[in-house]
Amino acid sequence: MTDVAIVGASMTQFGRREGEWIRDLLAQAGEQCLEDANVAPHELDHLYVSNMASGELEGQTGVPNMLAHDLAAIPAYTQRIDQTSSSGGAGVYAAWQSIASGASDVTLLVGGEKMTHRSTAEATDVIASLTHPVEYKQGVTLPSFAGLTARLYLDTYDAPRESLAKVAVKNHRNGVDNPHAQFRKEIDVETALDSPVVADPLRLYDFCPITDGSAALLFCSVEDAEARGEPYVRVTGIGGATDTHVVHERADPTTMGAVVESSEQAYAMADCGPEDVDVAELHDMFTILEFLQSEDLGFFEKGEAWKAVEEGVTDRDGDLPINTSGGLKSKGHPLGASGVAQVYELVQQLRGEAGPRQVDCEVGLACNVGGFGNCVTTTILEAER
Amino acid sequence: MTDVAIVGASMTQFGRREGEWIRDLLAQAGEQCLEDANVAPHELDHLYVSNMASGELEGQTGVPNMLAHDLAAIPAYTQRIDQTSSSGGAGVYAAWQSIASGASDVTLLVGGEKMTHRSTAEATDVIASLTHPVEYKQGVTLPSFAGLTARLYLDTYDAPRESLAKVAVKNHRNGVDNPHAQFRKEIDVETALDSPVVADPLRLYDFCPITDGSAALLFCSVEDAEARGEPYVRVTGIGGATDTHVVHERADPTTMGAVVESSEQAYAMADCGPEDVDVAELHDMFTILEFLQSEDLGFFEKGEAWKAVEEGVTDRDGDLPINTSGGLKSKGHPLGASGVAQVYELVQQLRGEAGPRQVDCEVGLACNVGGFGNCVTTTILEAER
Ligand SMILES: [Ca+2]
Numbered sequence: 001m002t003d004v005a006i007v008g009a010s011m012t013q014f015g016r017r018e019g020e021w022i023r024d025l026l027a028q029a030g031e032q033c034l035e036d037a038n039v040a041p042h043e044l045d046h047l048y049v050s051n052m053a054s055g056e057l058e059g060q061t062g063v064p065n066m067l068a069h070d071l072a073a074i075p076a077y078t079q080r081i082d083q084t085s086s087s088g089g090a091g092v093y094a095a096w097q098s099i100a101s102g103a104s105d106v107t108l109l110v111g112g113e114k115m116t117h118r119s120t121a122e123a124t125d126v127i128a129s130l131t132h133p134v135e136y137k138q139g140v141t142l143p144s145f146a147g148l149t150a151r152l153y154l155d156t157y158d159a160p161r162e163s164l165a166k167v168a169v170k171n172h173r174n175g176v177d178n179p180h181a182q183f184r185k186e187i188d189v190e191t192a193l194d195s196p197v198v199a200d201p202l203r204l205y206d207f208c209p210i211t212d213g214s215a216a217l218l219f220c221s222v223e224d225a226e227a228r229g230e231p232y233v234r235v236t237g238i239g240g241a242t243d244t245h246v247v248h249e250r251a252d253p254t255t256m257g258a259v260v261e262s263s264e265q266a267y268a269m270a271d272c273g274p275e276d277v278d279v280a281e282l283h284d285m286f287t288i289l290e291f292l293q294s295e296d297l298g299f300f301e302k303g304e305a306w307k308a309v310e311e312g313v314t315d316r317d318g319d320l321p322i323n324t325s326g327g328l329k330s331k332g333h334p335l336g337a338s339g340v341a342q343v344y345e346l347v348q349q350l351r352g353e354a355g356p357r358q359v360d361c362e363v364g365l366a367c368n369v370g371g372f373g374n375c376v377t378t379t380i381l382e383a384e385r
Numbered sequence: 386m387t388d389v390a391i392v393g394a395s396m397t398q399f400g401r402r403e404g405e406w407i408r409d410l411l412a413q414a415g416e417q418c419l420e421d422a423n424v425a426p427h428e429l430d431h432l433y434v435s436n437m438a439s440g441e442l443e444g445q446t447g448v449p450n451m452l453a454h455d456l457a458a459i460p461a462y463t464q465r466i467d468q469t470s471s472s473g474g475a476g477v478y479a480a481w482q483s484i485a486s487g488a489s490d491v492t493l494l495v496g497g498e499k500m501t502h503r504s505t506a507e508a509t510d511v512i513a514s515l516t517h518p519v520e521y522k523q524g525v526t527l528p529s530f531a532g533l534t535a536r537l538y539l540d541t542y543d544a545p546r547e548s549l550a551k552v553a554v555k556n557h558r559n560g561v562d563n564p565h566a567q568f569r570k571e572i573d574v575e576t577a578l579d580s581p582v583v584a585d586p587l588r589l590y591d592f593c594p595i596t597d598g599s600a601a602l603l604f605c606s607v608e609d610a611e612a613r614g615e616p617y618v619r620v621t622g623i624g625g626a627t628d629t630h631v632v633h634e635r636a637d638p639t640t641m642g643a644v645v646e647s648s649e650q651a652y653a654m655a656d657c658g659p660e661d662v663d664v665a666e667l668h669d670m671f672t673i674l675e676f677l678q679s680e681d682l683g684f685f686e687k688g689e690a691w692k693a694v695e696e697g698v699t700d701r702d703g704d705l706p707i708n709t710s711g712g713l714k715s716k717g718h719p720l721g722a723s724g725v726a727q728v729y730e731l732v733q734q735l736r737g738e739a740g741p742r743q744v745d746c747e748v749g750l751a752c753n754v755g756g757f758g759n760c761v762t763t764t765i766l767e768a769e770r
Pocket of ligand 1: 036
């Protein structure tokens with residue numbers, strides 16, 4: 001198996017990108033990534049797009065071919081990868097496979113979504129259409145799962161409601177220093193707790209926003225990366241798994257089985273464990289998900305993640321900084337882009353180029369969650385300096 | 386790189402599947418394929434779905450996770466692969482990469498589409514949304530490209546209009562012997578030439594129908610296939626490429642650049658050439674496309690494919706049988722299923738299990754076309770008997 005490197009990374013401004021469409025966003029991140037990697041478009045063998053719903057949201061399909069056109073990358077082979085809200089992580093896995101298998105020497109992955117031109121109700125319904133029909137027909141949406149799970153977690157582990165608010169506060173604080181983040185304003189616990197109820201006990205500040213944006217990564221072999229002389233990071237572990245598609249069938253809804261399974265694969269491949277991870281980007285689509293993932297990844301004992309947040313362990317100056325980018329919560333969550341942007345943040349951190357967000361790190365982990373943990377990818381990266 | 390085998394193959398009845406939805410179709414082909422391969426659901430590491438537009442056509446997303454549920458394959462990793470009408474071929478390439486890279490030991494690929502519940506106009510518009518906006522806004526659809534290209538081909542190469550009708554006649558004749566085909570009736574040249582004009586000079590019988598259906602393939606290493614003791618075929622060559630996304634930018638619209646490029650990759654990998662191919666499944670969404678592909682794959686000189694059809698070379702008892710399955714023309718074209726079903730037919734042929742459609746063959750080639758040749762995959766398979 002060929003060792004895989006990431007030699008370029010980019011992301012666009014996340015937020016409301018009025019008058020710009022999926023095509024524009026993908027092309028912007030793609031161009032920036034080629035520039036960052038110092039790779040010419042004609043060098044691309046494969047060009048992958050992570051995107052959940054350009055057809056449903058914008059009436060535009062065939063976007064990978066449009067991107068090949070816009071980047072002057074024809075005849076590079078293209079495909080679109082959709083794994084709902086973990087399309088980005090699935091794209092990372094697909095791009096990794098393209099290099100590891102020898103199918104491609106140079107693969108560009110661009111993840112993106114254009115959402116804000118649709119109403120919140122419309123966008124929420126497109127996302128809800130990923131749930132199992134038996135639950136969808138009950139009017140269940142992902143936010144309602146989040147509310148139920150949060151209540152169960154708080155009850156089971158005697159966690160204070162404030163601990164969830166503190167996830168939002170931390171991630172907003174990190175977002176202030178991320179020039180690409182949708183929200184760059186600090187909030188306090190009181191603001192979070194006073195915000196409108198969305199799915200009791202969760203309130204507005206427990207949810208990520210609806211976002212337009214794109215991010216990109218350039219993959220090649222470690223050998224090629226060395227020869228190119230560009231800074232790179234090494235993909236040392238990667239894995240993916242599913243959990244029950246019917247959420248209410250899970251034995252313990254506070255455990256995300258696909259996070260456990262996919263991270264076990266990634267740790268085994270990287271020959272490391274949770275104790276070796278220095279910085280992590282988790283899928284905080286809802287604040288409660290940051291607790292669940294950081295426990296299911298093995299960072300903290302079950303039911304203890306909330307204490308770690310209370311104690312500042314996951315702050316930028318803590319022992320295990322989580323979501324230095326601001327997370328989905330403050331950076332935003334353009335579905336297909338999010339998993340790619342998680343890895344973008346880790347590449348910045350591992351190359352020592354994260355500016356005011358920089359933490360001391362050699363090993364980074366990204367966990368991208370589709371649906372309510374229905375499908376998850378976990379990626380482990382190591383610095384090469 | 387791990388050598389890749391296909392140890393199981395299945396397809397559902399193609400046609401109008403009233404009251405059945407994408408979920409039903411995928412599950413049926415998936416179950417049949419597991420049975421054909423004698424593989425248990427829990428053995429699956431990866432489960433891929435080739436599907437263009439379940440969200441646009443049916444309002445259902447997240448179908449790979451639903452399929453993992455329905456097949457009892459959780460926690461197998463899932464993703465959806467979309468490459469418009471070549472989603473199936475792209476799925477074959479992705480599944481191949483999953484095994485060749487070592488990411489998965491056992492990968493099930495299921496391709497499917499549910500279309501007939503929508504009107505022809507609606508379905509055509511979803512497909513047309515894959516074209517470049519500069520052409521889409523002119524009201525250009527794939528059939529109109531086909532008409533223009535057919536006229537150019539007939540004029541340039543002095544081909545008689547009847548030669549296109551003979552493609553339809555041949556493929557309908559083959560479809561009669563395919564129990565899964567949508568149309569199982571012979572037609573004659575006169576019927577084809579008398580059918581209503583759709584995009585001059587092309588008439589109704591030059592077009593494939595709108596279809597519901599699904600097909601599946603089970604991938605593992607050749608080593609594993611040997612150990613399982615099941616009949617298998619070997620994937621010896623595979624490649625993919627794009628052509629200009631704006632169709633009118635092509636220097637010669639009668640040449641499909643992505644067919645040339647992707648087949649060159651596949652031949653090089655398989656260390657063979659067009660002269661070694663014994664049977665082929667081509668993407669005859671429009672009759673004219675069978676001419677273009679069989680020339681661009683190197684089976685015939687440019688401008689000579691029509692003569693081969695006239696002379697019966699591509700008939701079942703000819704030197705190079707093309708579309709023994711009936712092709713998209715008579716078998717039907719459920720977008721995400723088509724590229725998978727092409728390989729299903731080749732597996733049947735190479736295992737000597739094609740019944741009345743059986744031809745003498747050791748090497749088969751499938752060419753799956755997205756858009757109007759915007760993206761193409763070519764796969765070469767060899768018998769292992
Ligand atoms: Ca650089």
